[in-house]
Every structure is written in structure tokens, then in C-alpha cells.
Amino acid sequence: MCVHTATVAIATNGKGTYEITDEVAAAVSKSGVETGTVTVFVRHTSCSLIIMENADPTARRDLEKFFERLVPEDTPYFEHTAEGGDDSTSHIRSVITRSSEVIPIADGRMQLGTWQGIFLFEHRRAPHRRQIAISVMGEAIDTPLKIR
């Protein structure tokens, strides 16, 4: 058994979904873990994680439109707007999506389904540099001791 951690920085350029599947897959590959899990964690409260259809961009466009309507920027009762209309909305959109996601690893690969991608969901209008903490845990290929 072993554990590897990494931090990945993602540049965002306004609201929307940014695929990070390759970055997470690279951390899994580099770890040498064959069987285990990878934990993906976003270190912010104004962007979040989702696992989403990654083939047809209209699916993500509908999702983004839905969130604009579900948590609108001009909500009159919002108090937490010091950083703009996208301040409280960012936190609320994060809370109803995810901060952490854990994906099983088997045969050295994340067990994502055919159409699944991991995305950073940016809720801020301004460009940001976002940090994703990754932890890969499990049995490595060349582990000298098999405790299974």
C-alpha cells in the first residue's frame, strides 16, 4: 500500500466548466497505483467539482444555464456581495455541487465510465488560478510487500 499526493493548478477564465480528467489521470499514472482510489479536492469555495458528460458541449451549456437561473446573481436578499454579484452565488453553487470526488482505480486506471469527465466548475467571472489537491492511495505495481 502507498499514498501519493499532488497539487495541480488550473487557470480559469470566467464562469464555466473546465475539464481536468487528464490532469487527474496523469497523477494516477505517475503514482504507480494499480488498485485503489484517487481523491480530487478543490481548495476553494467559489468553484467546485463535477463529474459530467464530456462528449457533447450542449450538455454542459444547459448545465451552466440551469445554474444561472437556480442561483441568480441579482437575488435581492443576498447580503454577501462585497466582491460582486457573483460572490454569494459562487459559494451556493459550490455547496450544491462538490468539493471532493473519489474515483476507484483498477488495473492502473480510474474507473470512469465511457462518457464521464471530471470538471472544475468555475463560478467566478474574473480569471482565477485554482488549486486542486489530489491523493492517490492503493497498491502499487512494484510494491515489495503484498499485504492483501
Add this chain to the structure above:
Amino acid sequence: MCVHTATVAIATNGKGTYEITDEVAAAVSKSGVETGTVTVFVRHTSCSLIIMENADPTARRDLEKFFERLVPEDTPYFEHTAEGGDDSTSHIRSVITRSSEVIPIADGRMQLGTWQGIFLFEHRRAPHRRQIAISVMGEAIDTPLKIR
């Protein structure tokens, strides 16, 4: 420390919640892990996971009705409807629930509360065969080396 992975197939027959607690408990039991975690991951983007009250079926009925209203099939601005009115709605309902769920294991059992069940939440009208990836990690009963 050891890790065991499994894939469970669940047949769904239209929209609704399908309890999978027993399937996950069986994987935990089979693994022999006494102390650790079990990761449950749904390999699709048009169904999802929830942990929900499993005693009174009216609780799940209210939940299902709520989701029909929160993300309605006839939403006029949805573009991603090639597979029907339940296409975009399925992805959005998945995003606001969960793809992965991690449950601590102690004394060889998942630490679910008295009324908690693990459910597959199917968002599609047509029957589907869904895959759940499971990863059980921790200390086995008969682990020859205690590294704690």
C-alpha cells in the same frame, strides 16, 4: 492494509431510487476489511448516488417529485435533448446529487446511521443496466503485518 475493488451491476426500470446498501455491504464483508473506508462510484452521468432515509417510502417519493420540479423535462432553453426530454435533466440531476460516496468502516461494518440507505438515483425513463464501482480499503482482520 489492503484494497479490494468490485463492480456491481444494477438493473433500473425507469426513474426513481433503487437501494444498493446490501450490495455495498456484501463487498465490504467479502473484503475482510475491519477498519477503513468503502468508496462507491457510479460510472454514468445520467444516474447518481444519494444517501437517503430508507424506512418510509414517502420520503423518497417527495424527493423524486422535488427533482421533477427543480429540473423539469420541458425546460424550454435545454438544447441537449437528442435522447429525449430526460437527457439534459439527467445530467443536471446527477450534478446536484453525487457521483461518489465514501463511508467509513469500523468493526467490519459500514458506519451508516440507523435510517441511512445508499441508493442509485435513476434519472432516465428507459430501463438501464448501471455499473457501480466499489473500492474497499483498510486493515483486514487477518492482516499478517500491523503497520499501525
Add this chain to the structure above:
Amino acid sequence: MCVHTATVAIATNGKGTYEITDEVAAAVSKSGVETGTVTVFVRHTSCSLIIMENADPTARRDLEKFFERLVPEDTPYFEHTAEGGDDSTSHIRSVITRSSEVIPIADGRMQLGTWQGIFLFEHRRAPHRRQIAISVMGEAIDTPLKIR
């Protein structure tokens, strides 16, 4: 590699957000794990977990107001109201937030961002004693065998 589990009890006094970051950090610290993950799991279906901005209380106030409107207590079609108007609403609010959260550990510390706190989100009006199951897994400082 090692794993440690703990259960933490949190007293709640009505609807709202209760920070539990210190309780989780204490479990991580006590475990001696330097590199790994901590899994936090709420053993109930009428309260949930969120990772939220923990500096300005107005952010949480907006969130709480948003949830009151998104899943209102007086929803006419709710059937599951035997325990009061906050019965079905509690389960639904739990489903659209989180039951489990997994946070990577590096250098002996949870990799939370600067403004992130872990909160128990209580959806019930009456006081409750809530149980949080915690599982810390990874490499300990003084692990005698390094399998990395």
C-alpha cells in the same frame, strides 16, 4: 500505511451551519497520518455536510436563506411530514448537499484552502445530537515500514 477511525458528536440547536473543522483537524492530528486522506461522514439523513467560506458570516446566512426558498417547508405536495414541516425538507436538503467529504492530507495537515471550513448543516428545527464518523488513512510519521 495505517487507518484510524473516530466518531465525533456535535450538538445542534436548530437549523443552521455549525463549523466542525477543528474536530476533524484534531482527529487528523491524533492519527499521526502525514500523507493520506480524511473521510468525514454524517450518520444522518436530516443534516448534511458542506465545505463553505468560513470568514464572513453573511455568506452562510445567504446560503441558509437560499435553502429555505429552494426547499420550502410549506411545499404543498410533500407527504412525508409526520415529524413536521421540516421533515421532507431535511432529507431533500441533505441530498442536494453532502453526506461524505474526503480531504487530502499532506505534511500532516488537511489540504483545506485559506477560506474553507467544514460545516455540519443542520436542517431540523429541534436540538439534536449528531454523529460524525471520521476515517483517517495514510502514512504515519513513525511508520516502521515505508512501502512507498
